[in-house]
């Protein structure tokens with residue numbers, strides 16, 4: 001009987017989608033027909049957002065309009081800013097983000113409140129996430145309040161929001177590429193959570209609130225933070241071999257490795273590895289890059305596992321000076337595009353997502369009144 005259960009829904013085809021295709025054997029990732037390697041090389045995050053939402057690449061005018069729209073939507077409602085200001089500075093930024101996304105549904109002005117299938121809501125959420133994070137982290141870091149800075153790209157605005165400085169051209173491009181690579185990934189756990197919520201005809205904000213909570217887990221978006229913790233524990237390249245081997249011998253997971261779908265190297269890891277090196281060279285600091293390469297060698301030799309997207313992203317964010325607890329929120333700032341694209345697709349072809357379980361408990365117990373129970 002137990003053989004009928006696909007634990008973790010592994011290999012279960014839950015729905016049809018036109019958004020994202022992963023070829024786990026060839027190590028290919030496709031957004032709406034376009035290879036991620038081409039998009040990472042030649043497009044921008046705003047272009048990819050348009051592609052995922054509308055299903056085609058934008059013309060120059062459409063792209064300029066979207067950029068302007070996202071920039072206009074950066075300013076948060078005053079009530080939301082007050083809500084964020086009321087949170088303790090010690091709060092986990094993913095908790096703050098989840099709370100703020102949930103609160104957005106309440107503070108959205110009635111006249112601009114998106115309908116249940118509104119692409120405007122997707123854009124509002126995407127534009128708001130860096131502002132939410134910026135509002136929260138600037139207060140705890142005693143930085144000046146955030147300004148909308150409409151002239152900055154989404155990637156540059158995110159860095160400005162988090163650090164109160166504009167990135168260099170190379171840094172902005174590194175973040176732009178990271179955002180492109182994280183924007184969607186088929187029915188990953190957080191996107192599935194968003195679609196399950198949407199499939200009840202709940203609203204976009206509820207769906208994205210579910211998704212943020214799901215992304216937070218260390219087996220999903222939280223892995224990039226754990227990778228940097230691991231590198232900190234290892235310390236130097238000469239300690240890596242022994243450290244990683246001991247960890248594997250204790251049957252502990254090495255974060256940033258393995259994937260449910262990819263059986264070869266995650267193509268996003270390949271691209272981010274290159275960016276980790278490029279940024280490290282530009283800053284004269286290849287410490288993390290070298291350490292990661294050694295860990296990759298040992299984990300592959302010992303376990304046959306390949307890196308996933310989370311292995312290298314943290315090293316890039318660290319080189320920019322971004323605090324570790326903001327890595328997963330950066331992931332969310334990108335994946336919100338994929339979440340909302342999937343939610344909009346769910347609304348178009350709605351079918352309540354409601355699987356079933358294989359019940360393995362008792363069925364014929366006799367009820368005993370509370371006073372008679374021992």
Ligand code: ACO
Pocket residue numbers: 008218219220221223252253254255256257258259260261303305308309310
């Ligand atoms: N370190 C050590 N061993 C691992 C790892 C790892 N990172 N990943 C898988 N394994 C081992 C398991 O222990 C298991 O070994 P066993 O058969 O000897 O018990 C085997 O590989 C299969 O592992 P499963 O957990 O069954 O594989 P699954 O497909 O469920 O796991 C997952 C995928 C959760 C991502 C897993 O590889 C993992 O925990 N990785 C570390 C966390 C991580 O990096 N998450 C980010 C994923 S990408 C993303 O969400 C953006």
